[in-house]
Amino acid sequence: MASRFFRIGRSATGLGLFATKSIKRADYIATYRGRRISTEESDRREARGARYLFAVNSRWAIDGSSRRNVARYLNHSCRPNAKPVLRKGRIVIVALRRIEPGEEITYDYGQEYFEYFIQSGGCRCAACRNKRARRRAKRKTARRYRRAVVSSCGSRARRTAR
Numbered sequence: 302m303a304s305r306f307f308r309i310g311r312s313a314t315g316l317g318l319f320a321t322k323s324i325k326r327a328d329y330i331a332t333y334r335g336r337r338i339s340t341e342e343s344d345r346r347e348a349r350g351a352r353y354l355f356a357v358n359s360r361w362a363i364d365g366s367s368r369r370n371v372a373r374y375l376n377h378s379c380r381p382n383a384k385p386v387l388r389k390g391r392i393v394i395v396a397l398r399r400i401e402p403g404e405e406i407t408y409d410y411g412q413e414y415f416e417y418f419i420q421s422g423g424c425r426c427a428a429c430r431n432k433r434a435r436r437r438a439k440r441k442t443a444r445r446y447r448r449a450v451v452s453s454c455g456s457r458a459r460r461t462a463r
């Protein structure tokens with residue numbers, strides 16, 4: 302594997318691919334390598350727990366479970382910096398924007414993936430985790446505020462009752 306722009310590293314959701322050099326917008330990053338299989342075969346493998354299936358179109362998919370396929374380490378993001386494109390019958394991952402060294406390289410796995418695998422447990426991409434953290438912080442402030450109001454009213458009520 303010549304000219305690598307990335308390394309495999311630990312991300313929030315397991316292993317991920319991280320840029321080691323800055324990557325320009327539209328630059329080639331990696332090819333999603335693997336055996337081409339029919340959609341029916343892909344569904345069977347998925348039911349048995351295969352995790353690296355890439356749907357090319359309604360008829361074909363790529364089983365990218367081989368370790369040679371470094372693209373399988375690319376994680377999903379709802380705010381991705383790369384995207385897969387079909388080029389001469391192969392799926393290649395290209396940069397959507399400039400990617401700086403140290404940034405995790407991600408792409409959007411698509412609506413179907415999102416519905417089946419993510420929505421149940423909550424998406425774990427950085428964009429969604431930040432959104433949840435912000436919402437949690439806001440809820441905490443709201444709770445604190447409500448409690449403050451209730452306790453001051455309560456003491457007043459007790460005083461008037463006496």
Ligand SMILES: [Zn+2]
Binds near residue numbers: 380430
């Ligand atoms: Zn997300």
